[in-house]
Amino acid sequence: xxxxxxxxxxxxxxxxxxxxxxxxxxxxxxxxxxxxxxxxxxxxxxxxxxxxxxxxxxxxxxxxxxxxxxxxxxxxxxxxxxxxxxxxxxxxxxxxxxxxxxxxxxxxxxxxxxxxxxxxxxxxxxxxxxxxxxxxxxxxxxxxxxxxxxxxxxxxxxxxxxxxxxxxxxxxxxxxxxxxxxxxxxxxxxxxxxx
Ligand code: URA
Numbered sequence: 001x002x003x004x005x006x007x008x009x010x011x012x013x014x015x016x017x018x019x020x021x022x023x024x025x026x027x028x029x030x031x032x033x034x035x036x037x038x039x040x041x042x043x044x045x046x047x048x049x050x051x052x053x054x055x056x057x058x059x060x061x062x063x064x065x066x067x068x069x070x071x072x073x074x075x076x077x078x079x080x081x082x083x084x085x086x087x088x089x090x091x092x093x094x095x096x097x098x099x100x101x102x103x104x105x106x107x108x109x110x111x112x113x114x115x116x117x118x119x120x121x122x123x124x125x126x127x128x129x130x131x132x133x134x135x136x137x138x139x140x141x142x143x144x145x146x147x148x149x150x151x152x153x154x155x156x157x158x159x160x161x162x163x164x165x166x167x168x169x170x171x172x173x174x175x176x177x178x179x180x181x182x183x184x185x186x187x188x189x190x191x192x193x194x195x
Contacts, residue, residue, distance in 0.1 A: 010039050013113045023106045025091035031058040035086030035114055044120040046130040049089035049099055060085045065162040075179035084118045088129050099129055121189040123154045127161025146178045148185060157182055
């Protein structure tokens with residue numbers, strides 16, 4: 001907590017997480033992947049869970065999906081330095097299996113606090129798990145992506161997970177359009193805040 005503003009800080013969230021042993025993923029992980037980026041980012045990205053490279057490097061999206069994400073960020077006029085990136089799960093599921101509902105339940109308070117700490121203008125949810133968690137819905141990602149959703153005081157833009165475009169290159173064009181939309185959404189949100 002920042003004593004001057006009573007606002008939760010990323011440092012405090014990291015401290016609460018500690019050397020987490022709240023679920024079985026602690027037995028197989030190499031490192032906890034907390035999240036990286038600008039603590040005051042206007043745009044916060046949320047992925048699913050660390051993969052192999054992230055588990056070794058302790059940073060989200062540094063593997064193949066991350067390389068694609070970097071090129072898509074350029075479409076929106078963004079750099080990695082100005083955004084914040086975190087995942088729903090902070091530890092890698094063995095063999096990159098899907099997160100279990102129990103793991104999401106145990107880990108999600110930390111993501112919720114990270115969102116409160118960063119307090120972005122726009123949340124970008126990458127793929128099904130991040131989108132369904134943030135929007136509290138069971139609707140599939142194909143029906144949610146590319147549209148701006150409002151939840152609380154956040155604008156949420158769901159986008160396919162970059163890994164989906166690695167398996168199915170036809171999704172890349174759709175993702176590029178969604179990142180163009182993201183660029184326009186950021187410009188609109190900034191304008192709304194200009195006195
Ligand atoms: N996929 C994710 O969802 N997150 C990462 O950090 C890497 C790959």
